[in-house]
Amino acid sequence: MLFNSLAFLVFLPVVFGVYWLLARKGLKIQNVFLLSASYFFYACWDWRFLFLLLFSTGLDYFTGLKMAESHNLRTKKFWFWLSVGINLGFLGVFKYYDFFATSFAEFLSNFGFEAHFWTLKVILPVGISFYTFHGLSYVIDIYKDRIEPERNPVDYALFVSYFPLLVAGPIERATHLLPQIKKPRIFKSEKAIDGLHQIIWGLFKKIVIADSCATYADYIFDHSDSSNSLTLALGAVYFAFQIYGDFSGYSDIALGTSKLFGIDLLRNFNYPYFSRDIAEFWRRWHISLSSWFRDYLYVPLGGSRGGMWMKIRNTFIIFLVSGFWHGANWTFVFWGFLNALYFLPLLVSNRNRNHLEIVAKDRNFPTVSEFLRMMLTFVLAVIAWIFFRSESVSQAFSYLKRLASFDFNGGMQYLGIDRYSPELLPLLLFFIWFEWHSRLGEHPFFGKSRYLKLVVIVIGLLLWGVYSKASDFIYFQF
Incomplete structure (x- = not known):
């Protein structure tokens, strides 16, 4: 369902009206209804991939609880990497497998080898990059002891699947969205x-x-x-x-x-x-993704704490990964590389926060x-x-x-x-x-x-x- 479609023009007023009528029934009923509406919204695109969304949600909810219950770091790491591995595995299979298979075959052909790899040729599940990053930030924050796991499965599922942000962001954080989901909302006309x-x-x-x-x-x-x-x-x-x-x-x-x-x-x-300058541009463009890579990739890699070489390395890593996140094509990787080159003079001269x-x-x-x-x-x-x-x-x-x-x-x-x-x-x-x-x-x-x-x-x-x-x-x- 598109935001700019007649279907959404009907969907939104109906959901809005029922949602506020249910306010007198309590927050739990409101959240259950909003979650159901979100799943319906997603299923209108392709109901089959709703099961993938449900599985990803259940995986992160379950592993979050298991990490909190772990009595030693080894067990906690196991559940953490299980969640990260499966999430990135799904993202890799659906979004990148065909790209790597085709690229490797083309690489071998340059040396006279003819390779024919099996490709999936499946439709990319809409929003998979966004809801995967929602889940990843949640499990990383639990692993780093920044937050406690959410024990209400409906509230957590709504955090991942909330329909306004489900298919194209913004990429939310549990620290920002979950407290609002758990808190009673009062209608304000303004x-x-x-x-x-x-x-x-x-x-x-x-x-x-x-x-x-x-x-x-x-x-x-x-x-x-x-x-x-x-x-x-x-x-x-x-x-x-x-x-x-x-x-x-x-x-x-x-x-x-x-x-x-x-x-x-x-x-x-x-x-x-x-x-x-280009540094300011990236503080103002797709802010939720830029800040996600800053907090969950750039800072763990060392951020700006090391010498200039480390800063340059980390900057190129986040721009290249950001480019690849956008799509399985070398054009996106080169786009990220080019933006890193733009950023480099500002970084070296310490003018990236001017x-x-x-x-x-x-x-x-x-x-x-x-x-x-x-x-x-x-x-x-x-x-x-x-x-x-x-x-x-x-x-x-x-x-x-x-x-x-x-x-x-x-x-x-x-x-x-x-x-x-x-x-x-x-x-x-x-x-x-x-x-x-x-x-x-x-x-x-x-x-x-x-x-x-x-x-x-x-x-x-x-x-x-x-x-x-x-x-x-x-x-x-x-």
Whole structure:
């Protein structure tokens, strides 16, 4: 079930109404209903993989209890590695087995050996990377004695399977979400209205911005061999806004939906395209994943406690693993490697934490220096996104080669391929302006002009929504 589908438009009000009617019955009934609704939400995609979600949930719940009951470190380690091994094993089989089998066969063919490995060719279970990381953080925190195991199976299952975050995050922590699940919720109209506003903004990002940009980004990347430099540059920029509108739009809908049920989720985006360097960009893009790798991989590897060589090694490890987490393709690995290279000068010069506050926090406009830094960071991000979007590393390099040829013959070739093409660039400029004036909040609908902004966005959503198809969110594939 997609957030931008008519089915969800029916599902959400029904679940919302029943959920708050059950408040008088008590918290346990509410949580049971919310868990049932979450399983129904997931089963609408493919009910068969619901059993995998149930197994993963049961495994982590059981091993969490066993670790807490262990009387010696050896037994505790056994249950910990059992959970980690099985979770990563499932993730590896479903997401990476075919990739490694195919890559190894291609490697052998370079030496004249013909190898034919058996491949699974199964559908990737939606959300497996996200709910696996939910479970992993939970068992790691128990193993490190940071938290006590949850003994209520319904509450724990709801933590893993809560439908707003189930298929594409944000990646939650037990320390943040479980206390809210266990605490009685009281309906607050202000919070519900704020949630509705955030949902509307998320839908605008997805339907108006991301899906509009996708029309041209897809066409240009599919025809990159015959496109000139200007068209390729626009294609890369369109994809940058497509993936931002798509994923941050999903996150806004998820956070807004959760607010309707009285539960706050972790913020996942904080205006990353206004970053002044790549380190700031990664503090503002997919925040829940970046912080997950920081806390559960970077810090255990030694973090920044060692010498410069250790810092560099750990930085490259988390970026490469982050790239591979996104998908079974060398393009994602190279994307992670490229971002690590971007990060390296900041790390070596100890300037990776220079920009912790939002740009021009107390001013209407950035300084010339800030503007140039933002433009440079955006260009670096766009170049990296070319690898993220391309089908292969060779295609990405071919795209960059043609882009750098400065061939402008034919002008903007994309203009004749589909609807509303002349309006897309002004639309993106309007979106950037809207985001800039909203950068101090989670969404634009605050302050004196919030109702005027709301009317403008709703009108835009209705106008573009007539033509938009209910397309999958990009991060569903991860």
